[in-house]
Amino acid sequence: MPAMDIYEDSRTVSRADLAGWLRQLANQLESDGRIFYGAAGAVAVADKVKCELEIERENETEVSVEIEFSWTEPAPVKAADEVEETTKEADEVEQPEKDAETTEATPQA
Secondary structure, three states: OOOOOOOOOOOOOOHHHHHHHHHHHHHHHHHOOEEEEOOOEEEEOOOOOEEEEEEEEOOOOOEEEEEEEEOOOOOOOOOHHHHHHHHHHHHHHHHHHHHHHHHHHOOOO
16 A cells, blocks of 8 residues: 555744754653644554654755654454454355365266
């Protein structure tokens, strides 16, 4: 599945405001492990993340710093009734195939 943007924000701020924003992110991560964005959005951050820091000189006058962290979310856990239903459906699909194999393997007189 290709990457899907959830939220993006770009603006020019003072160095002090940038530091405050980074502190706010750090506090959110430390307190309950979520990053809040936009009007009411939030994303839960895993306990272990891959982190990257990239500092680049774009040209003679421009320098960029990119901080990136990523993680893999665990697969959703199915409820017990969903697991039972999935198992039942799989058994129904597999049963006719087993019968067909048995019929083919039986010598004909």
